[in-house]
Amino acid sequence: MRNKGETPKTMKALVAYDKDRYVFEHEYPAPECGSDDIIIKTEACGICAGDLKCNHGAAMFWGDEVQPSWVKPPFIPGHEFFGHIVEIGENVEGYELGDRIIADQIVPCGKCRFCKDGHYWMCQPHNIFGFQKENNGGMAEYVRYPQTAVISRVPDTMSIEDALLIEPYGCSKHAVDRGNITNEDVVVISGAGTLGLGMVTYSRMKNPKKLIVLDMVDERLEKAKEFGADIVWNPGKVNVVKEIETLTEGYGCDVYIEATGHPSSVIQGLSMIRKLGRFVEFSVFGAPTTVDWSIIGDRKELDILGSHLSPYAFPFIIENIENKKLGTKGVVSRKFKIEEWEKAFEYATGKHGDFKVALVF
Known part of the structure; x- marks a missing residue:
């Protein structure tokens, strides 16, 4: 068996139980690593406007009399995250413990017409990290990348502030x-x-x-x-x-x-x-x-x-942030610990003059 590394049984996490109930948990069950999965220890997670709108109960996430609920609670928010591999499933090849990686925010099914013809970002089931319990996001110490996750490598030399811009700049x-x-x-x-x-x-x-x-x-x-x-x-x-x-x-x-x-x-x-x-x-x-x-x-x-999401964009963005062709200075203006999530969400609204606010672990 090639299950390398080990993830703790519990972790710190922000959990959305309902649109009116986001709770910081000290000992939430950590993800389990299946034979085709990768587990990362989260390094940082940016807060997106979508995270704020979901937290405020927007109908596009939680549904209303016209549209059904898209989110599947309880879930861990966050799709702008990256980290280091701490556990690898036995069927996974090409990665090692300690590799620093990031994945596209969508988790494509690999089976629908859009996935099969290369338009994976329009995947019909349309599951995205940080909105469904099957694909928990990065506002937690550990995250599971399933087999169909679209993974890119993040250079160890890249600062946290720059790496936090890979996902938004991809969009x-x-x-x-x-x-x-x-x-x-x-x-x-x-x-x-x-x-x-x-x-x-x-x-x-x-x-x-x-x-x-x-x-x-x-x-x-x-x-x-x-x-x-x-x-x-x-x-x-x-x-x-x-x-x-x-x-x-x-x-x-x-x-x-x-x-x-x-x-x-x-x-x-x-x-x-x-x-x-x-x-x-x-x-x-x-x-x-x-x-x-x-x-x-x-x-x-x-x-x-x-324009939707960031298809095929991460490798280009990573390369050109690294070579300084893309400007990043000063965009990530404030970082908070996960325990301070409420304050972080407040600053992420921009009311205090911030561009990008993030949670760090």
Whole structure:
């Protein structure tokens, strides 16, 4: 038998029993290692906006009279995590104890039509780490990676702060790739949070004609400028639609990437994008957004492109964080111990000026 290493029987973990009951447990059952599994000891776990919305009871997670519940409690939250291997199943090859690894947030089934044709990030069952009890997340000392997890290696030389950006920057890369940016494009990125900043620094590598970033918080715009934006505007202070029209001789921007999750940003984008432009929608919204669809069809014939997760992105992101081609400085602004999860969640809202907040172990 090749079951190497050993995981303790219990661990510290944040457990979601219900939308109104998140509990820090000192001795929660640790994951057991099956013959096809890998167990890691968690090094750190970032807190995503999705984690906050789930904690606040959003219907997209817990269901309502229209949609069924997607989460399966009790579960351990967290999908932006990484760590070192402490136990390896007997059938697993190619990994050793102590290897530092990370996995895509989705756990593909490997059997549905999307998995079979290479679109694993759209897996029909759609189980993601940190939302179902079968795939517990990284807000715990130990996590089980099942056989179908999409694993990437994390260099031992990479700082915790940089490694925490692999997952969000992977999502940023996929969104930017959906926009097919060229060096002739005027690109607008709306939103300069962690994901928006990842889009800025990756878009810079594509050398667009102009890279413009919008945000209501001036401090975030300063960071966007540092990460490669040519122009930054605060829509609360500047008529950004008119500014874009002036800049582009009345045509509008070529690519608009929406990364705020606010309905006003969608309407703003449809107003400032040129005819035959490419509109990339990345965000998760807290409420439905109403727009004039005649803009999309009859008036501008736009390409409307969705963006979901981070397929095939981690190796590129890891390499280019390591070689400093992607900016990361100052994005992870605060770290907390798991026992301080409530305070960490509060800071993760951004109300204190933070970009990315994480739990460390």
